Amino acid sequence: xxxxxxxxxxxxxxxxxxxxxxxxxxxxxxxxxxxxxxxxxxxxxxxxxxxxxxxxxxxxxxxxxxxxxxxxxxxxxxxxxxxxxxxxxxxxxxxxxxxxxxxxxxxxxxxxxxxxxxxxxxxxxxxxxxxxxxxxxxxxxxxxxxxxxxxxxxxxxxxxxxxxxxxxxxxxxxxxxxxxxxxxxxxxxxxxxxx
Numbered sequence: 528x529x530x531x532x533x534x535x536x537x538x539x540x541x542x543x544x545x546x547x548x549x550x551x552x553x554x555x556x557x558x559x560x561x562x563x564x565x566x567x568x569x570x571x572x573x574x575x576x577x578x579x580x581x582x583x584x585x586x587x588x589x590x591x592x593x594x595x596x597x598x599x600x601x602x603x604x605x606x607x608x609x610x611x612x613x614x615x616x617x618x619x620x621x622x623x624x625x626x627x628x629x630x631x632x633x634x635x636x637x638x639x640x641x642x643x644x645x646x647x648x649x650x651x652x653x654x655x656x657x658x659x660x661x662x663x664x665x666x667x668x669x670x671x672x673x674x675x676x677x678x679x680x681x682x683x684x685x686x687x688x689x690x691x692x693x694x695x696x697x698x699x700x701x702x703x704x705x706x707x708x709x710x711x712x713x714x715x716x717x718x719x720x721x722x
Contacts, residue, residue, distance in 0.1 A: 532589045532593065545572075545578065545582065546582050547575060548572045548573065548574065549569075549572045549574060549579055549582055549583065549589070550593060550596050551572070551593060552568050552569075552572035553568045553572075553589055553593055554569035554575075554593065554629075554631055554632050554635075555571055556568050556571055557593070557635040558631050558634070558635050560698065561635050561636075565579060565580075565583075565585075565586060565589070567628075567700075568589070572707045575713070577704060590636075590645075591645070593632075593636065594636060594645070596632070597632045597633050597722075598634055598650055598651060598654060600629055600632055601629055601633070601654055602654040604625040604626070604628060604629055605622075605625060605654065605658065607625065607655045607656065608621040608622055608624075608625040608657070609621065610622055610658065610660065610661040611657070611661075612658060615661065615664055615665040615668055615670040615671070616670060616714060618661055618664075619661065619665070619710055619714055620706070620707075620710045622658065622661065622684070623684070623687075623688065623706050623709050623710045623713065624706050626684065626685070626688045627688055627691065627692070627705065627706055627709075628691075630688060631693040634692055637685070637689065656683055658677070658680070658684070659681075659683055662675075662677045662680045662681075663677070665706075667686055670714070671714075683713060684713055687709045687712055687713055688709055690709070691705035691706070691708065691709040692705070
């Protein structure tokens with residue numbers, strides 16, 4: 528059954544609400560264990576297994592939808608962070624905060640060991656445009672060192688946020704403190720400030 532058929536046989540908005548509930552449940556489940564069975568995702572979404580299968584026929588379809596959803600959320604979060612506005616240091620703080628909010632949605636997909644997660648690298652790179660522009664502005668203003676390429680900047684950003692997210696989950700570090708530490712580490716490393 529295609530989505531247009533489902534949309535006409537259910538009250539308006541039900542299809543998108545049910546789909547969203549399943550995706551959100553999958554985010555919750557996969558944040559704990561990316562191999563969580565679909566039956567558990569259906570239970571957390573408060574839908575029947577058959578309902579889940581109408582939207583996502585198998586695990587691969589659900590994971591693909593989660594990837595698309597993660598990229599969509601990332602694109603919106605980076606636009607909302609307005610990385611082109613204000614000082615580079617302040618914009619970087621907004622960037623780190625935005626990426627932290629994405630962590631529950633993104634980090635389980637990054638840490639996949641099942642082979643089920645197939646990133647669309649071209650779209651993923653495209654949505655990083657605002658980060659690339661921030662990086663270029665940072666280099667032009669002398670905030671980011673010339674030898675730090677945009678690829679390295681993006682890689683370090685995601686790895687540091689992953690470390691910050693782990694510290695929140697495993698050590699109880701306050702999120703605002705994790706954001707501050709990641710921002711500082713991204714921009715200045717771990718060297719002490721000059722006296």
